[in-house]
Amino acid sequence: MKINKEQIKSFIKQIPEKTWQGIKNIYELPHSGKYFFLSIVLIIFFLFLTFPYGSLILKRIYALEGEKTFKSINLPVFKFSIIGKTEIENPAIILNNGNEIFGRKISIANPNPISLLLSKKIKSNFSVNQLKYAWKESELLITFHQGNMELSLDKTYTPTSGSLQIEAIDITLRGITIPIPTQLGPMLLKFDQKNVEIKSVDCKITNGVLKFDKIESSKDIVAEISGTISLINKRLDLTIYIDTDIQELEVYKSSLTRYIKNDRLGIQIRGTLDNPESTLIE
Numbered sequence: 653m654k655i656n657k658e659q660i661k662s663f664i665k666q667i668p669e670k671t672w673q674g675i676k677n678i679y680e681l682p683h684s685g686k687y688f689f690l691s692i693v694l695i696i697f698f699l700f701l702t703f704p705y706g707s708l709i710l711k712r713i714y715a716l717e718g719e720k721t722f723k724s725i726n727l728p729v730f731k732f733s734i735i736g737k738t739e740i741e742n743p744a745i746i747l748n749n750g751n752e753i754f755g756r757k758i759s760i761a762n763p764n765p766i767s768l769l770l771s772k773k774i775k776s777n778f779s780v781n782q783l784k785y786a787w788k789e790s791e792l793l794i795t796f797h798q799g800n801m802e803l804s805l806d807k808t809y810t811p812t813s814g815s816l817q818i819e820a821i822d823i824t825l826r827g828i829t830i831p832i833p834t835q836l837g838p839m840l841l842k843f844d845q846k847n848v849e850i851k852s853v854d855c856k857i858t859n860g861v862l863k864f865d866k867i868e869s870s871k872d873i874v875a876e877i878s879g880t881i882s883l884i885n886k887r888l889d890l891t892i893y894i895d896t897d898i899q900e901l902e903v904y905k906s907s908l909t910r911y912i913k914n915d916r917l918g919i920q921i922r923g924t925l926d927n928p929e930s931t932l933i934e
Contacts, residue, residue, distance in 0.1 A: 703765075705732055705734070705765035705769070706730060706731075706732030706738075708765075708769060709730075709732065709765065709768065709769065710727065710730055712769070712809070713725060713727065713809070716808060716809065719808060720748065721747060721748060721808065721810075722745060722746075722747060722748065723746045723747060723748045723750075724744075724745070724746045725743075725744075725745050726743065726744040726745070727740055727743050728741065728742050728743075728744075729741035729742060732763075732765075734762070734763075734765065735762065736761075736762070737759045737760065737761050737762075738759070738760045738761075738763050739757065739758070739759050739760075740755070740757070740758040740760075741756070741757050741758075742754075742755065742756065742757075743755045743758065749787075749926050750787070751785065751786065751787040751926075752784075752785075752786045752787070753783065753784070753785050753786075754783070754784045754786070755780065755781075755782065755783045755784070756781045756782045756783075757780075757781040757782075758778065758779070758780050758781070758783075759778060759779045759780075759781075760776050760777075760778045761776055761777040761778065762776060762777075763776050764776075771804075772804065772805040772806070772807075772809070773803065773804050773805070774801065774802075774803050774805070775801070775802045775803075776800075776801060777798070777799065777800050778796070778799045778800075778801060779796055779797060779798055779799065780794070780795060780796040780799075781795060782794070782795050783795070783796075789827045790826065790827040790828050790829065791826045791827065792823060792824070792825060792826075792828070793823065793824040793826070794821065794822070794823050794824075795821065795822040795823075796818050796820075796821055797819065797820035797821070797822075798818070798819045798820060799816070799817060799818040799819065800816075800817045800818075801814065801815070801816050801817075802814045802815050802816075803815075803816070803857065806860075810860065810883050810884060811857050811860070811862070811883055812857065812859065812860045812883075812884075813857050813858055813859070813860075814856075814857050815854075815855065815856055815857065816853070816854075816855040816856075816857065816862070817852070817853065817854050817855075818852065818853040819851070819852050820849075820850075820851065820852075821849070821850040821851075821853065822847070822848075822849060823847070823848040823849075823850065823869075824845065824846070824847050824848075825843045825845065825846045825847075825848065825873075826843075826844070826845050827842075827843075827844065827845075828842070828843045828846075829841065829842045829843075830842075830919070830930055831930060832919065832930050832931070832932055839904055839907075839908075841900055841901070841904075842900065843873075843900060846872040846873050847871050847872050848869045848870070848871055848872060848873050849869065849870050849871045850867060850868065850869050850870075851868070851870075853867055857883070860882060860883050860884040861880050861881070861882050861883070861884075862880060862881045862882075862883055863879075863880045864877075864878060864879070864880075865878050866878050872898070873894065873895075873898060874894070874895040874897075875892055875893060875894045875895065876892070876893045877890060877891070877892050877893075878890070878891050879891050879921075881925075885924070886924045886925040886926060887922075887923075887924055888921050888922055888923055888924060888925065888928055889921075889922055890920070890921040890922075891918065891919075891920055891921075891933070892918070892919045892920075892921065893916045893917070893918050893919075894916065894917050894919065895915060895916055896908075896912055896915050896916065896917050897915065901917065908932070910934060911932045911933065911934060917932070918932065918933030919931070919932060919933065920932075920933055
């Protein structure tokens with residue numbers, strides 16, 4: 653079969669003219685401009701919904717392994733969703749100091765991936781089903797039933813400014829020991845297992861320092877906590893007042909008379925999260 657080069661050249665030359673004529677014909681149809689604009693909007697919306705934000709966020713998170721804080725990070729189930737809830741199941745994090753963080757299920761409602769990835773800001777509701785923080789022979793089990801966060805993050809995704817509100821917190825303390833210096837030597841206040849409830853927490857974060865006023869706990873330990881925690885260098889400055897009507901304090905009451913006021917014992921905790929230092933308040 654002989655190829656007619658002239659026909660091919662003629663066909664190629666007619667492509668721009670036919671394309672332009674087709675566009676003109678479409679444009680002359682009723683409401684064509686509206687349909688064209690709608691198609692562009694739908695394409696952009698489709699790309700926004702189907703973009704692999706979850707993979708990018710996971711890549712950023714796993715890039716933190718080997719940093720000054722995280723030794724290893726494992727997120728076996730990470731279900732990212734723009735419209736519904738983003739869910740993280742069974743996360744496991746090992747810090748460089750050997751302490752471990754495990755969780756069952758974390759839900760974050762309607763996160764904005766563009767804001768998180770580009771400007772490192774997050775604003776969302778969240779809940780945490782049992783988060784365990786373990787060190788040596790001690791552990792804290794914490795459940796946040798409902799919370800709201802509006803945070804700005806640094807390059808390591810550490811909150812530097814913003815606010816954090818949490819409603820209904822359940823805490824279980826296991827093997828927690830607080831060494832308290834006294835004139836007769838160190839007093840080891842040990843809680844083998846205690847359950848604590850906190851109705852609400854309202855925190856502000858400024859320059860990487862989390863500040864809260866008058867957090868009240870109930871159930872096995874009735875206490876009032878206020879102070880600051882540096883999220884950058886882990887420094888503590890906490891004031892805790894504990895009701896003395898608990899079994900662990902009974903044996904020490906006679907030697908703590910000067911520190912007990914209105915049936916409450918005041919404890920100042922400074923140092924760092926890795927190495928807290930506690931003193932009694934007179």
